[in-house]
Amino acid sequence: MRTSRLIALAVRNQFLEWAGTWWFTVSLVVNYAVGPLIGLVVWSAVLPGDEVIVRYFVALTAVHLLTASFEDYTFAESVYDGTVGHQLLEPQPVVLGPAGANLAIRLWLGLFGLPLTVTVALVTGASYRWQAVLLALPSLVLAALLRFLWTWLLALTAFWTERVHAIVGFGNILVFVFGGIAAPLGDLPGSWQTAAALLPFHAMLGLPAGIAAGMLSGSGTAVALQAGWCVVLTAGAMAVWRSGVRRYTAVGA
Amino acid sequence: MNAVSVDGLSMTYRVPVREAGLKAAFRSLVHRRYREVQAVRDLSFEIPHGQVVGLLGPNGAGKTTAMKLMSGLLHPTAGSVDVLGFTPWQRRTPFLKQIALVRGSRPTGGAQELTVLDSLQYQRVLYGIPDTDYHAGLDELIGLLGLGPLLHRQLRALSLGQKMRAGLALSLLYRPKVLFLDEPTLGLDVSAATAVRRFLAEYTGQSGATVVLTSHYMADVESLCRRLILVDHGRVQYDGPLERLSAQLSPYKLLRISAPAATKENFEGVAEAVATHGVSWELRVPRDDIARVTAHLLTTLDVIDLAVEEPSLETVLDRVYREGL
Amino acid sequence: MKLLKLFATSFSLSLRQALTFRANLVFDAVLSGVALASTIATVLIIFSRTGRLAGWTQPEVLVLIGTFELLSGVKTTFVDPNLAGFPTRGVRQGQLDHHLLQPAPSMFLVSFATAAPLAGVQILLGFAVVLAGAGTSAHHPGAGAFGAWALLVLAATLTTWAVGILFASLAFWAPRLDLHSLFGSVWQLARYPADLYARPLRRLFTYVLPLAVIASAPTRALARPGSPALLLGALATTAAAVLAATVVWRAGLRRYTGAGG
Structure with a gap:
């Protein structure tokens, strides 16, 4: 299929492009690992001896790395410097470029970050049932898609405003609070817990980690909800994209 | 009395040798090999006060290195430079206040989000320019460079030609006695290049500043410099009046x-x-x-x-x- | 004196520039507020499950969060706009050359050429949280405790700047290496009490990368006053960091200009 070939090509190119800057990849790994690791330290102090919490935050570190999204850099900057104009003229959907870059960066983050996660798991003695990890995989794939769609949606605001980094920063705060980094879903106060379970942010991050840690029972509905959010955000991103391009081609660059 | 004297100046760079291939890349992590590049060798010349000199040479001849050595950005491996009685690379404040280096490849340094006028004001504080001099100098430069419409625009929003004009104003505001111009018309279109040339001719005539100019464009040199120094492979190949150059070389x-x-x-x-x-x-x-x-x-x-x-x-x-x- | 005037000039120019975009001001203020609210919410959630965090009470952690927010504000306002991207902008694109030819110390010019004044909102918000935290504390801290806090905040500011310079200086040896974002990530570790971390990490954050003196030390001085050892230790760390930054910067500059090395 042509689309998958084009994505594979974009991934390959971006993967090679990133090979020259291993130190930057390491910075990103640290950047993405530090939030969940602080959560691990804090919540281990709050609930000493709780093995599930340790398992959850270690898994969360891996999920955070594997769902990392930087469309405010890979895409929004191309709106600001005008190169998106070239991309619009190419005979392929523009989203393929950022999507390829996204996958390539995640590959690199996984390559450097998973050994780090395994080391943390060994040091903290976190151990997983393989059934739980397998069960978490479909939800991880959906989380990865959802996080990309969310960041992409926010990055599209670059067509209207220059403050895209701040907007994506705002989105990341929501992911931080409701996604399960600040606290595991079960430790949020009552009404927050309900809100967090329904909003898409927990589905981007905490859900697969919780399943892998064996924390969540009846996660079937949560995964269904996750898939539902994927559909909603895809539709949203398509609509915003269309009106963004209309604006771009009307205003020019 | 000379404004600039250069004696036996040499500069050697050590550059890492990078071979192609992943294996070589890993090897270079452990054991890095270097190659010596002699950018300038045994360069000697003197420039009297008020003279405008063109430094010519092909790409990689050592022109920019020579400019960096004379302005104080680089420390030579051998030889000496005297500019207005100072050794440039010590970068003493009184020296820095009397020289300017303007580069066509990057006409405006400093914070690019500031407007032209803001940047000029910053220069005033940085160089301690007295108020009366500032206003008189500013008005003159605005007139000569046609900066009026650009004053309230951010540096980063300027076109290359506008940036060059702004860069010249920023550097000339404090009336440097020695001016190093490295490719001042690089990348400018014909009319922008002509405007810069006309300004430089007028300014050098008026101010009596000593100017060293490098350029790829003969028009720059022909319109501004009476004297040429031709550098190739790091050495002076010709030093004399413009008119005699072709007689001597051809x-x-x-x-x-x-x-x-x-x-x-x-x-x-x-x-x-x-x-x-x-x-x-x-x-x-x-x-x-x-x-x-x-x-x-x-x-x-x-x-x-x-x-x-x-x-x-x-x-x-x-x-x-x-x-x- | 001249440097102070220069700093004031460049800051006021940046501020004037920033204020011309009023929508951005509102936007950044709101965003700073939301970010701070999320941090405070996290603290409240944590303390809904426990009475103490590594021996720290809720008011103490609030003071810590406020101090951290204030210092983050200082970092985003003054340090990041200048030192992040120094390897690219400064060394590879030649802005350092521009500064080297200006008649003021290069370390000063590189550090204070510009600023992001809108991020300064964060400084005010952080200070408000410090006051709120100190107000709810069981023993009301006196003027002496606030004095010690202010002194250590100043020291922490210097330390932050020095660490920024150290990270930036790496570019003299490896121009492609830009580790400022790494500094930003590791910086987050200072958000919580240094006592949370296991002993080897705590040592690392005290002696190698002085994160422990950044927010934890001033907070301690405010919350549990009367420890000259803490005060002296933090000041000594700052002095060491500034000295190291100066030495490394000079060595890097010598290498950059080809004067030996």
Whole structure:
């Protein structure tokens, strides 16, 4: 299929492009690992001896790395410097470029970050049932898609405003609070817990980690909800994209 | 009294050798190999106060390195430089207040989000320019450079030509005694380059500043400099007046003649025809043979018009750059 | 004196520039507020499950969060706009050359050429949280405690700047290496009490990368006053960091200008 070939090509190119800057990849790994690791330290102090919490935050570190999204850099900057104009003229959907870059960066983050996660798991003695990890995989794939769609949606605001980094920063705060980094879903106060379970942010991050840690029972509905959010955000991103391009081609660059 | 004197100046860089391939990349992590590049070797010249000198040479000749050494950005491996009585690379405050380096590749340094006027104000504080001098100097520069409409625009929003004008204003605001101009018209379109040239000619005439200028464009040099220093492979290859350069460097002159009846055969064994347009011919003739060849052609052909010219500086330099002296 | 004037000039120019975009001001203020609210919410959630965090009470952690927010504000306002991207902008694109030829110390010019004044909102918000935290504390801290806090905040500011310079200086040896974002990530570790971390990490954050003196030390001085050892230790760390930054910067500059090395 042509689309998958084009994505594979974009991934390959971006993967090679990133090979020259291993130190930057390491910075990103640290950047993405530090939030969940602080959560691990804090919540281990709050609930000493709780093995599930340790398992959850270690898994969360891996999920955070594997769902990392930087469309405010890979895409929004191309709106600001005008190169998106070239991309619009190419005979392929523009989203393929950022999507390829996204996958390539995640590959690199996984390559450097998973050994780090395994080391943390060994040091903290976190151990997983393989059934739980397998069960978490479909939800991880959906989380990865959802996080990309969310960041992409926010990055599209670059067509209207220059403050895209701040907007994506705002989105990341929501992911931080409701996604399960600040606290595991079960430790949020009552009404927050309900809100967090329904909003898409927990589905981007905490859900697969919780399943892998064996924390969540009846996660079937949560995964269904996750898939539902994927559909909603895809539709949203398509609509915003269309009106963004209309604006771009009307205003020019 | 000289404004700039350079004596036996040499600069050697050590650059890491990077081989292609992943294996070599890993090897270089452990054991890095270096190669020495001599950018400038044994350069010596003196520039009196108020002189405008063109520093010429092909890419990689060592011009920019020489400029960096004279302005104080680099420390040489050997030799000495004296600019206004200072050793540049010590970068003493009184020295820095009297010189400016303007580079066409990056005309404006500093914070790019500031407006031109803001940047000028910052310069005033940085260089401690008294109020009266500031206002007078500013008005003059705004007039000469046509900066009026640009004052409230951010540096980063300016076009290259506008940036160059702003960069010149920022550097000349504190009236430097020595001005280093590195490729000041780089990448400018014809009219922007002309504007910069006209300004520089006017400014140097008025201010009496000493100027060292490098450029790839002959027009820059021809319109501004009486004296040329030609650098190649890090060495001075010629130092003297502009007019003598082609006489000294080119063993040929150009002979243009218009002769309706002439054919190629007429020139065989006499001179080398390098171009022809209709009835006019362009011949390359060794300097010593000019009289003989001219006489020969006038007797053998029906000549309407004849002129002897020095080859253009560009042609001469092109040959020197490619073949050496 | 001249440097102070220069700093004031460049800051006021940046501020004037920033204020011309009023929508951005509102936007950044709101964003700073939301970010701070999320941090405070996290603290409240944590303390809904426990009475103490590594021996720290809720008011103490609030003071810590406020101090951290204030210092983050200082970092984003003054340090990041200048030192992040120094390897690219400064060394590879030649802005350092520009500063080297200006008649003021290069370390000063590189550090204070510009600023992001809108991020300064964060400084005010952080200070408000410090006051709120100190107000709810069981023992009300006196003027002496606030004095010690202010002194250590100043020291922490210097330390932050020095660490920024150290990270930036790496570019003299490896121009492609830009580790400022790494500094930003590791910086987050200072958000919570240094006592949370296991002993080897705590040592690392005290002696190698002085994160422990950044927010934890001033907070301690405010919350549990009367420890000259803490005060002296933190000041000594700052002095060491500034000295190291100066030495490394100079060595890097010598290398950059080809003067030996």
